Amino acid sequence: MIIRPLLDQWEALPPLAQDGALLAILLVPAIAIGLVTLWGYRPFALVGAMLWRFRVTNLLFVLLIACSVGIGVGLIAQERGLRQGTAHAAEKFDLIVAAPGSEVTMMLAAVYLQPTDAPLLSAAVYEEVANDPRVSIAAPIAFGDSVDGAPVVGTSPQFVGYLSGALAEGRVFAAEREAVVGSRVDLAVGEHFEPAHGVGDAADEHAHEEAEFHIVGRMAPTGSPWDRAVLVPVEAVWEVHGLAPGHGPDWDGTVGPPYESAYFPGTPAILVRAEELWANYALRSEYTREDAMAFFPGAVLAQLHGLLGDVRQVMSLMAIVTEVLVTAGVLTGLVVLTRLYGQRLALLRALGAPGRFVFAVVWSYAAVLIATGALLGLALGIGASAALSQVVSARTDIAIEATLGWPELHLVAAFVSLTIVLAMIPAGAALTREVIADLRG
Amino acid sequence: MGLSLNVQDLRVTGAQGREILAIDALSLAPGGSLGVRGPSGAGKSTLLYALAGLVRRARGRILWDATDMIALRPGARTRFRRETMGFVFQDALLFEELSAAANASLAASYAAGARRRAIAAGAREELERLGVPSGGRRVRTYSGGERQRIALARALSGEPKILLADEPTASLDRTMSEALVADLTRRTRREGISLIAVSHDEMLLGAMDRVVTIKNGELVPA
Structure with a gap:
């Protein structure tokens, strides 16, 4: 009482x-x-x-x-x-769409850049997500290479701008052989590098000798493992691995979406941002299905x-x-x-x-x-x-x-x-x- | 003025129930001095502690004026001791980490406001009167005679009516003993404090108004 x-x-x-x-x-x-x-x-x-x-x-x-x-x-x-x-x-990672599997594994790979072998999402799923009117950014990612131990992550220029906000130095990559480094990467703007294939001791330093990248910008600190990553256009990652670059033969070299389905090799995950909060919930619901899974990294982390x-x-x-x-x-x-x-x-x-x-x-x-x-x-x-x-x-x-x-x-x-x-x-x-x-x- | 003492049928038993002190009668006039002599283990100190109300297993009557120490409740006994008695022991029992002034004014730590100030002032006066330098230095650096005089200043700082001394000269050399006995008797006589001193020291006992002897826990005729 x-x-x-x-x-x-x-x-x-x-x-x-x-x-x-x-x-x-x-x-x-x-x-x-x-x-x-x-x-x-x-x-x-x-x-x-x-x-x-x-x-x-x-x-x-x-x-x-x-x-x-x-x-x-x-x-x-x-x-x-x-x-x-x-x-x-994980704050900047509102929603992740990936092939069905473990949410925790996918979160560790996409948010915390832990090496993993993940199944790829098809071009159809990517196109559906990218063309959804509620989606403002749908960034495919590709990884597997490294520079001096720092993971090389392929993504879209829009996502780099969103993740970093204003860059600490330089600009976002605009061409296939340009790169932006995380705030804690020990490479300077203006330097060139050739990525090694793989990460860690097993990395092959000579596998991509023909692919030289030019660093054009440095991100502001994000407090995430992306601070130690080297970000390049996803097209470049696909191409150096002998895959289609995401665009057709008449591509003018401008990196970023839209990608053409016929030349889209697949992606382990799509980093999705919707302007409206409610839309995230609707997207999660819609893309949790047989050929895809959608999850909030924040919710997985909370679990x-x-x-x-x-x-x-x-x-x-x-x-x-x-x-x-x-x-x-x-x-x-x-x-x-x-x-x-x-x-x-x-x-x-x-x-x-x-x-x-x-x-x-x-x-x-x-x-x-x-x-x-x-x-x-x-x-x-x-x-x-x-x-x-x-x-x-x-x-x-x-x-x-x-x-x-x-x-x-x-x-x-x-x-x-x-x-x-x-x-x-x-x-x-x-x-x-x-x-x-x-x-x- | 000091208090009178009247002991009647005092019996003290040890932890095993054995009687260790049996005093049928003992008295002291207000402001008088009484020496207690006897062999070691005879019960001299036990008598002194009994008179102070510190002995747990005591029967009979110990009257300080009209106050019966044995009949008092423990809290009242402690208060009576605090308000009327001063103690000097064989070992000065000082707080080695404190100064002479802090030791002499020890009772001020637990006294009420006005009395606290009086005790602190009294301690300073006593130390000065007894010729003890009372700077900030710790008492461990003082000589044996000085330490006993600090203990005496501590006993007198609260203006007691009764002073109980347990072998106060036992750890001092002849010169220091003489000085302490002179201080002790001069101060108690001047203030009219009743003094009871347990000792083997004939010089100290010789300065008392009266001396009694204890053997096997009993008073024996002189």
């Missing part, structure tokens, strides 16, 4: 307010315990004394906590960065992310369990350290210090270690994640940016609150000790 309106109000809050409120709620236990424990007391000089007395052990505890928190924060930030990076890389989401939850849970276990170990260590400091704590009690003050000294000591470790872990996690992002980006060509997000802050806040509550155990244990026995050492 009361919960429903509260939930409705919560749902009505903007996301930023929800995240901020959740952070505050998670920190409430820690703050409340701190206020109740420390109210009216000044234990910080003694806490500082304890921190200094066991400085090496304390540093070790802080590092242990920092590492465990850092792993949790890093995992979450990295996973989110990877998810966002892969989604961003993959959904599957990986379960793994993420398990990993997050494991990270939390690790953090709690490490902190439990640290708190056990604190109980031992508190015993080593028992004579001084017994002195306080002998002098008439209230039990709450002695509790406050030990609790604050633990809280400082936990909070310091957690903050350090937060920085460590983000730093490690940023470094890892660079490595993964360099290897996959997918721009991954792991930044500090609310989930990490929530994780750290929950961790701090939980462990600060647990820190009451060594603090309480200090009060149960025999004063006289501790005074005598």
